[in-house]
Amino acid sequence: MKYLRLILANLMRSKRRTFLTVFSIAVALFLFCTLRTVITSFEASLRASQATRLVVRHAASLVFPLPLAYKERLAQVPGVTGVTYGNWFGGFYQDPKNQFAQFAMDVPTMLDLFPETVIPPDQVQAFRSERTSCVIGRALARKYGWKIGDQIPIVGTIYPGEWRFNVRGIYEGKTPDVDENTLFFHWDFLNESLPEGRRNYVGIYWLRISSPDLAAPVSRRVDAIFENSTQPTKTETEKAFQAGFISMIGNVQLLLTIIGSAIVFAIMLVTINTMMMAARERTTEIAVLKTLGFSDGLILRLVAGEALVVSLLGGLLGCGLAALVFHETDFTGGGFFPNFRVLPATILTGLLLAAVMGILSGVGPAISAARLRIASALRKVA
Amino acid sequence: MDSKNGNLVELRDVYKVYFRDRIEVPVLQGIDLEVREGEFVALMGPSGSGKSTLLNLIAGLDSPTKGEVRVAGESLGRLKPSRLAAWRARHIGFIFQLYNLIPVLTAYQNVELPLLLTKLSAKDRKKRVHFALDLVGLAGRAKHFPRQLSGGEEQRVAIARAIVADPTLLVADEPTGDLDARNAADILLLLQRLNQELQKTILMVTHDPHAAERAQKTLHLDKGVLQP
Numbered sequence: 001m002k003y004l005r006l007i008l009a010n011l012m013r014s015k016r017r018t019f020l021t022v023f024s025i026a027v028a029l030f031l032f033c034t035l036r037t038v039i040t041s042f043e044a045s046l047r048a049s050q051a052t053r054l055v056v057r058h059a060a061s062l063v064f065p066l067p068l069a070y071k072e073r074l075a076q077v078p079g080v081t082g083v084t085y086g087n088w089f090g091g092f093y094q095d096p097k098n099q100f101a102q103f104a105m106d107v108p109t110m111l112d113l114f115p116e117t118v119i120p121p122d123q124v125q126a127f128r129s130e131r132t133s134c135v136i137g138r139a140l141a142r143k144y145g146w147k148i149g150d151q152i153p154i155v156g157t158i159y160p161g162e163w164r165f166n167v168r169g170i171y172e173g174k175t176p177d178v179d180e181n182t183l184f185f186h187w188d189f190l191n192e193s194l195p196e197g198r199r200n201y202v203g204i205y206w207l208r209i210s211s212p213d214l215a216a217p218v219s220r221r222v223d224a225i226f227e228n229s230t231q232p233t234k235t236e237t238e239k240a241f242q243a244g245f246i247s248m249i250g251n252v253q254l255l256l257t258i259i260g261s262a263i264v265f266a267i268m269l270v271t272i273n274t275m276m277m278a279a280r281e282r283t284t285e286i287a288v289l290k291t292l293g294f295s296d297g298l299i300l301r302l303v304a305g306e307a308l309v310v311s312l313l314g315g316l317l318g319c320g321l322a323a324l325v326f327h328e329t330d331f332t333g334g335g336f337f338p339n340f341r342v343l344p345a346t347i348l349t350g351l352l353l354a355a356v357m358g359i360l361s362g363v364g365p366a367i368s369a370a371r372l373r374i375a376s377a378l379r380k381v382a
Numbered sequence: 383m384d385s386k387n388g389n390l391v392e393l394r395d396v397y398k399v400y401f402r403d404r405i406e407v408p409v410l411q412g413i414d415l416e417v418r419e420g421e422f423v424a425l426m427g428p429s430g431s432g433k434s435t436l437l438n439l440i441a442g443l444d445s446p447t448k449g450e451v452r453v454a455g456e457s458l459g460r461l462k463p464s465r466l467a468a469w470r471a472r473h474i475g476f477i478f479q480l481y482n483l484i485p486v487l488t489a490y491q492n493v494e495l496p497l498l499l500t501k502l503s504a505k506d507r508k509k510r511v512h513f514a515l516d517l518v519g520l521a522g523r524a525k526h527f528p529r530q531l532s533g534g535e536e537q538r539v540a541i542a543r544a545i546v547a548d549p550t551l552l553v554a555d556e557p558t559g560d561l562d563a564r565n566a567a568d569i570l571l572l573l574q575r576l577n578q579e580l581q582k583t584i585l586m587v588t589h590d591p592h593a594a595e596r597a598q599k600t601l602h603l604d605k606g607v608l609q610p
Contacts, residue, residue: 003498006487006498009484009487010486013485285482288484290443290467291474292496294471295463295467296464375443375444379434
């Protein structure tokens with residue numbers, strides 16, 4: 001502890017250099033936390049998926065809808081205990097920047113099939129009984145300051161025009177993984193507002209099955225039923241559906257891991273260079289400390305300690321800022337990342353990474369300083 | 383101290399050879415030297431005569447190519463680097479020509495540096511640092527950084543740093559070489575006081591005959607050989 005003052009004094013030698021090094025590490029760790037959170041938010045979506053829920057969509061693409069008439073036939077498949085359906089609405093609030101997920105859902109069946117979304121009974125009643133009503137997630141309500149009774153105007157992109165929904169309920173997730181950034185409204189309201197030719201079509205069906213073991217046979221059975229129709233289906237577990245949805249933009253996890261690693265590696269090289277310069281500038285002082293009796297091991301620890309302190313400061317700043325910024329702004333990436341929360345595990349990983357950066361960037365200069373020959377170093381100055 | 387004969391420093395047939403671009407450069411050639419405890423010895427000689435190299439060998443900063451260097455009862459060639467560092471901390475106080483204070487530390491913190499290597503408590507360290515600063519006449523400058531001090535004051539802080547851990551031997555490499563005449567005289571007087579009042583053994587390298595006059599004994603080194 002008595003040497004900490006020496007380490008801090010050396011860091012204050014060139015305040016600008018120390019600040020810039022800390023800042024660059026902070027930026028790298030901020031980006032690391034951001035990219036890591038993209039991955040964990042995807043993983044959270046997968047975790048929130050129910051093992052007893054199947055998703056049925058058009059076999060060709062999500063873009064193509066399925067007839068509403070499929071509902072009754074789906075309900076009759078052995079093992080299926082419930083069916084609901086909905087359409088992705090794809091609108092925005094006031095400005096295209098304000099994107100979040102909106103779904104037109106069959107309200108009576110939806111509440112039964114999604115028990116992980118919790119809505120107070122009186123709000124359920126109000127939602128059920130009003131055609132133009134909606135329920136919104138708690139995080140969404142907090143972000144825009146919406147409360148029960150407010151009217152939300154949404155500009156449709158898939159379904160053009162301005163749509164107004166009255167907030168009648170605010171739902172919470174049963175677990176932290178459940179998305180709380182979505183707006184649900186009545187499918188009937190959407191359907192009735194559409195021109196005749198576009199009515200009675202559904203984007204996705206959700207099926208509840210009596211046991212997770214039935215996922216594969218029920219999926220096969222459903223797809224077999226509609227195999228020869230003009231709108232064949234693709235049925236899969238909710239988890240597989242989410243994973244497939246994510247994979248539409250490529251191997252995200254690998255891509256983000258490569259980008260994150262490259263950033264951290266580049267900044268580590270910069271830090272190594274800075275620490276080597278800092279140690280080289282102090283050759284005489286290191287020789288003086290050794291003359292006073294500071295051992296090679298102690299010199300090594302002091303120089304490595306400086307690198308570690310700089311890296312950890314950068315790490316704390318970067319990880320802390322990421323946690324704060326994304327928490328305060330309720331960032332959802334336009335509704336694409338409904339669970340965008342920097343997890344404690346991500347912060348811990350970031351800090352560990354900062355510590356590794358510190359050790360790696362300090363080890364070279366520290367070994368050079370420890371190996372410094374006093375007489376040679378002093379002779380260069382004299 | 384070597385208890386057998388009262389010599390604090392003993393060099394026997396010491397050689398030092400440097401290599402510059404693979405060319406052998408002999409710096410010290412068969413040095414035999416004895417310094418008794420409590421002596422103030424000046425070492426004079428022209429540039430390149432090997433004065434600083436000899437001082438470095440005695441202070442344990444460098445090792446001889448051949449021969450034995452024995453200081454304070456310890457044969458330095460036998461010590462491993464870590465034990466040699468601990469030995470320096472215990473026995474050597476080094477005063478440089480260019481002061482070599484750490485610029486980011488205050489006078490107090492610079493003087494405290496050797497004590498960080500001891501097991502003294504913060505309170506005891508404080509007491510000893512103030513005593514050393516008081517001894518060199520800089521009690522009021524404890525919180526000043528080197529850049530806020532004059533050359534003479536910086537050298538006084540360096541002397542306080544050299545004596546704070548109460549070393550067995552003070553080695554000074556041209557301690558007045560970078561000072562004006564008045565400050566040089568003050569520093570020499572201070573070294574003389576340390577020798578006479580605190581019985582410190584001092585080995586000082588100097589170019590200046592006036593500085594050498596302060597010592598009890600003057601040795602001359604020329605082309606790596608001690609002159610009789």
